[in-house]
Amino acid sequence: MLLTLATAAIAAELREDHPTTYTVKKGDTLWDIAGRFLKKPWLWPEIWQANPQVQNPHLIYPGDVLSLVYIDGQPQITSEGPRVGEAVDTIPLSDVEPFLKHFTVVEDVEALPYVIGLEDDRLYSTAGQLAYVRGLAGAQPGQVVDIARPVHSFGGGDYANHAGRSPLDFRGDRTHTHWGNPPGFGEAGGEFLGYELQIHATGEVTQVQGEVAVVVLREEGREIRVGDRVMPSEAQPYDLQFQPRAPESVPEEARILSVADGMGAGPRLVVAISAGARDGIRNGHTFSIWHEGAIRPDTVRHGNLMSAKADEVEMPDDFLGHLMVFRTFDKVSYALVMDGIRPVSQGDLLKHPDATQ
Structure with missing residues (x-):
């Protein structure tokens, strides 16, 4: 009975104008494809019939033909195709790329190494110039690092702004708080959630002398200034290959x-x-x-x-x-x-x- 009810519930979520077959095109996203068949795209895992006989069975490629079929009375989407080229992204890459490549969140910004000086005592430095980093323990010449600027703190204070975010100065300290706001969530709720950092540039360690490492800045990136933080560079810190789905549970007071x-x-x-x-x-x-x-x-x-x-x-x-x-x-x-x-x-x-x- 439960299986019958679940099957009926999924079938009821099919769009009235859903196609029987759909050929995936370049530029499609998984969210858009799911929305062609379902009123609720996050139910996609309920009807997607991944082929366990192929590598990365959950991925969909341009040229694949998706077919809506019924297996044991349950609607399912199956796929046939050449599976060549790049798999479709879950969401438009252009909409999220800056936050994938240029933003990160850390627990303790003060524990990170930092830029203590710049070539020729400049206020700012750009590609090809040298930055001097303090605290990069164990660094080796050739090591690639990201240089990031603290921009906001999430959570932490009892009377900070009610949105749970405060701007930071070049030391990573809050520039101001809004005293008198009522307790709420995030900052106003008292729990510290992390520091948001914006990655400005990538550099390569050229030498280490004592506690100071010399980093030459690569061509891409923004200007660097004293106080910017330094972290090991991750070759691929993010992954877009996932499926829209409902969470198992919703955290209390998530906002x-x-x-x-x-x-x-x-x-x-x-x-x-x-x-x-x-x-x-x-x-x-x-x-x-x-x-x-x-x-x-x-x-x-x-x-x-x-x-x-x-x-x-x-x-x-x-x-x-x-x-x-x-x-x-x-x-x-x-x-x-x-x-x-x-x-x-x-x-x-x-x-x-x-x-x-």
């Missing part, structure tokens, strides 16, 4: 920490969320986004304002859209807003993608 443009975010814009690997969050996990309902005094029933405030009513949460996680750290993740009916803002709640209230 939007920040939006990429600092204002409101709409579809195809990046946000940071207050949940990560420690909460079971993985790439591909999809959430619905909600604006928390306001609490309003009943001024209709009560003419006296004090009486009205004593009889406050909580408004329902407002549905805004969906997002999908594409890069996960321990306590923070980056996600892409996939669809929406209203702009997303800092502080908005995350719920299961199927939530209705």
Whole structure:
């Protein structure tokens, strides 16, 4: 009976205008392909019939022919094709590439080596010039490093801004806090979630003398200044080959920490969320986004304002859209807003993608 109900539930989520077959094209994304067959793209793993006889069976390639078939009464998507070229990305690479390549989150920025000086005592340095790094213990000539600038802290204070993000100065210290804000989540909730760093350049260690390493900056990248932090360079720190899916559970009070443009975010814009690997969050996990309902005094029933405030009513949460996680750290993740009916803002709640209230 349970199997029959589950099968019927998945079948009910098929789009009425779904194709019987679809030939994958260059430029397609897995989210878009899933959306051709399903009302809810995050249900894709429920109908995708991966072929265990081929290498990387979950990947889809341009030229593959996807067919909707029924196996034991259950709708399934099967694939046949040449499987050549590059597999389709889960989400548009161009929308998230800056956050994949140029941003990272660490627990302790003060423990990282840092730029203590620049060639000819310049204020800033660019490609081909030398940076002097203190604290790069055990470095060897030829080692490749990333040079990053602390830009924000997530969480930590009792009275910092309610969005859970504070800007940092060149030492990695907060430049200001907003005293007097009420406790909430992230920073206002007291838990420190990590430091956001923006990677500005890549360099190569040329020599080490005592506790100072000399790093020559490579051509690509932004300017470097004293105080920038240094980390080992990762050849491939991210992976887009994952499937959209619902999370096993939603962390309590998971919220939007920040939006990429600092204002409101709409579809195809990046946000940071207050949940990560420690909460079971993985790439591909999809959430619905909600604006928390306001609490309003009943001024209709009560003419006296004090009486009205004593009889406050909580408004329902407002549905805004969906997002999908594409890069996960321990306590923070980056996600892409996939669809929406209203702009997303800092502080908005995350719920299961199927939530209705």
